[in-house]
Amino acid sequence: MFLTRFRLNTARPGARRLLSSPQAMHAAVMSSFPTLLPTDTPPTTGPRVLWRVDHTTRAEVMLYIVGPDRPDLTHLVEQAGWPAAAAADPDRPGWQTRPYAPFLARLEADSVWAFRLTANPVHSIRRTEGEPTKRTAHLTPRHQMDWLLKRQKDSGFRILEKPLDQRRLPDGDQYQLIVRDRRDLSFGKTEHTTGRKNRVTLTTATFDGRLQVTDPDALRRTLTSGLGKAKAYGCGLMTLAPAR
Template sequence: MFLTRFRLNTARPGARRLLSSPQVMHAAVMSSFPVAPPTAGDGPRVLWRVDHNSTAEVLLYIVSPDRPDLTHLVEQAGWPTAPGGWETRPYGPFLARLETDSVWAFRLTANPVHSIRRKEGEPTKRTAHLTPRHQMEWLLKRQKDSGFRILEKPLDQRRLPEGDQYQLIVHGRRDLSFGKTEQSNGRKNRVTLATATFDGRLQVTDPDALRRTLTSGLGKAKAYGCGLMTLAPVG
């Protein structure tokens, strides 16, 4: 497995085009591999996420079974004349060091959804969670099976009557709508999805399960920049 970071030059039209559509970004990311990587199943797959840290700092992260070649992205949306267009590191050594009870800061952009039935007898329909409280609950329900526990705040640091129990914040909530062309028949469809970014601190409860989460993704819409969780040392 490999972890890659690429900084987009948002002043360039190519970067703005990539950022305007998750479908276009997905195609650009998948073009980074000579052999098409797996895009389905429960095993390791290509995951990607865009972090809008500031107007001038927009970063693309990719986790992948194979090492990517981002030459085309540098030419279209980076700094072609600058040394070192992107940074790729082996991910395996980091994953192997994960231990039970270790504490990490994390970031995750996800598509928090649930299935509901509006009327008796109708099939269930996938519907997005739209409020921060429900989006937090979506993640909390998945923490045990995903191999981690989100840390709680000390009592003296809680300021709100509800929704302030955990070391977790939700931000960057976005409603996305973009076109998609079906490869099987060439039909054009419209895709809509809601995304949210989670920042917080977690404790490892099951290293193997967390490794699966980090390499296989969490939740739906993985092809569109959702599901990639990254860890960083606390502090």
């Protein structure tokens, strides 16, 4: 497994096109892996290609990719990076890739990490008796937070709670967790097999917080297989950083 980071040059039309369409970004990410075809069906279990876009500031937008092989992002540098700078320094091609396995192997029970996750928090509802269930997005930060809390045990971690003297609200403020950057996305999708054009709509939210590892093996699966739905559209990738 490999973890890759790429900074998009938001002044370039190619970067703006990719950022406006998760379908286009998905195709660009998958094209980074020579052994994978765009029509390959993603695995239902086990490692897969995951990606996430972080809007750190208006001028700094980062693309993170986790995949089973080392990617080649030359085409992304040409479309949405700084190709002249990359050509001038062969040792710095415009992205950074590191082996992920050594980090995953170091995860230990009870260790504490800061985390970030962009996800598609949804639930299934049935409005009337006998009606088929329909997948519906959670729209409020409280419900989106509950969505993640319900998945923490099976995913191998526990979100830490705040000390009592840091809780400012009477309800829903006990966790070291914030929900931000909610986005309602709508974009076109072309089916590879039929060529038919569809419209995809989904809601995403980004979670920042601190967690404690409860099951290292389960957390490794979460980090390499993703969490939740819409993984092809930039959801499900959780990354960890040392907790301060």
